[in-house]
Amino acid sequence: xxxxxxxxxxxxxxxxxxxxxxxxxxxxxxxxxxxxxxxxxxxxxxxxxxxxxxxxxxxxxxxxxxxxxxxxxxxxxxxxxxxxxxxxxxxxxxxxxxxxxxxxxxxxxxxxxxxxxxxxxxxxxxxxxxxxxxxxxxxxxxxx
Amino acid sequence: xxxxxxxxxxxxxxxxxxxxxxxxxxxxxxxxxxxxxxxxxxxxxxxxxxxxxxxxxxxxxxxxxxxxxxxxxxxxxxxxxxxxxxxxxxxxxxxxxxxxxxxxxxxxxxxxxxxxxxxxxxxxxxxxxxxxxxxxxxxxxxxx
Numbered sequence: 349x350x351x352x353x354x355x356x357x358x359x360x361x362x363x364x365x366x367x368x369x370x371x372x373x374x375x376x377x378x379x380x381x382x383x384x385x386x387x388x389x390x391x392x393x394x395x396x397x398x399x400x401x402x403x404x405x406x407x408x409x410x411x412x413x414x415x416x417x418x419x420x421x422x423x424x425x426x427x428x429x430x431x432x433x434x435x436x437x438x439x440x441x442x443x444x445x446x447x448x449x450x451x452x453x454x455x456x457x458x459x460x461x462x463x464x465x466x467x468x469x470x471x472x473x474x475x476x477x478x479x480x481x482x483x484x485x486x487x488x489x490x491x492x
Numbered sequence: 493x494x495x496x497x498x499x500x501x502x503x504x505x506x507x508x509x510x511x512x513x514x515x516x517x518x519x520x521x522x523x524x525x526x527x528x529x530x531x532x533x534x535x536x537x538x539x540x541x542x543x544x545x546x547x548x549x550x551x552x553x554x555x556x557x558x559x560x561x562x563x564x565x566x567x568x569x570x571x572x573x574x575x576x577x578x579x580x581x582x583x584x585x586x587x588x589x590x591x592x593x594x595x596x597x598x599x600x601x602x603x604x605x606x607x608x609x610x611x612x613x614x615x616x617x618x619x620x621x622x623x624x625x626x627x628x629x630x631x632x633x634x635x636x
Contacts, residue, residue: 351493355542356500359572359583398499398581402572426570426585428503428546437542439503439583441570 357428357437361406362393362479363421364444364486367452373469373492374452375483378413378461384434385476387462392416393440394460406443414455414464419445424486432478442482446490501572501581505550506537506623507565508588508630511596517613517636518596519627522557522605528578529620531606536560537584538604550587558599558608563589568630576622586626590634 365376377389392413396405403421411417421443428439447453457463467473469492475483509520521533536557540549547565555561565587572583591597601607611617613636619627 349495349497350499351495352500352502353493354502354539355494356496357503357540357542358496358498359501359503395498396501396572398501399574401574402570402583423569425567426546428540428585430543430545439546439585441572441583 355437357439358433358435359396359402360393360438360440361396361402361409362391362440362442362482363406363410364391364424364442364483365410365416365419366444366446366490366492367466368446368448369450369452374466375469375472376414376416376455377465377467377473377475378457379463380476381460381462388476389467389473390476390479391442391482392461392464402441406441412459413457413461415458416453416455416464419447421445424489427478427482429478442486444486444490499581501583502577502579503540503546504537504582504584505540505546505553506535506584506586506626507550507554508535508568508586508627509554509560509563510588510590510634510636511610512590512592513594513596518610519613519616520558520560520599521609521611521619522601523607524620525604525606532620533611533617534620534623535586535626536605536608546585550585556603557601557605559602560597560599560608563591565589568633571622571626573622586630588630588634
């Protein structure tokens with residue numbers, strides 16, 4: 349157990365990976381294996397280790413949950429509204445990447461993910477946490 | 493005291509406020525009252541309260557340490573290298589704002605700041621933490 353004089357938020361990373369196939373954008377989502385929002389779809393992501401750079405955490409979580417790697421991630425924005433995670437205060441640094449491809453790269457849900465899949469932006473399921481808001485902000489920013 | 497199953501970083505905000513006077517950019521810095529980096533200059537900023545939105549923390553810390561308020565802050569980037577704070581793992585969300593003015597707004601070092609002052613970018617002192625790196629990144633981004 350770890351004890352501090354003042355309360356501290358948990359720190360996570362989330363990765364929004366877009367793939368454009370014949371003018372249609374897809375996003376890489378995972379189906380959550382665990383509560384909260386169990387079985388809902390979400391960005392691949394998870395908790396930053398205490399001795400791990402936040403960029404490195406993003407690459408690690410993306411690989412662990414989807415098998416996907418080899419793409420440079422850009423930091424987008426940090427989301428920290430106090431009520432965004434029912435487990436308690438959690439602040440998430442969001443990363444993104446965009447690739448264009450002939451085919452959707454093969455991905456596989458592993459670790460905390462039941463499944464991983466590329467979902468066309470016009471067929472989005474309900475998303476966990478504030479990931480719908482994050483995605484909307486990203487789409488505005490990227491002008492997709 | 494607050495106890496968690498896994499170690500957690502501390503979360504801070506930092507504010508880089510620029511003021512352009514007759515084509516010369518100045519940055520609002522504070523002289524630190526407390527260790528680490530006591531008496532060195534730094535961005536106004538500080539710890540996010542556990543029930544406080546990170547945006548709100550940025551506005552609060554800026555006002556507490558410099559008296560300055562009334563300007564919309566934009567989120568820039570989050571800095572989280574494990575060794576960036578000698579007190580232990582601390583992740584900082586950096587905000588910025590730019591104003592143009594006839595005169596430098598009056599500011600006053602308060603709370604954790606011995607002094608607050610507008611410093612021309614060509615007369616920068618040594619900065620605390622990784623604030624020199626943050627400032628360099630911001631100047632690249634803003635193309636000043």
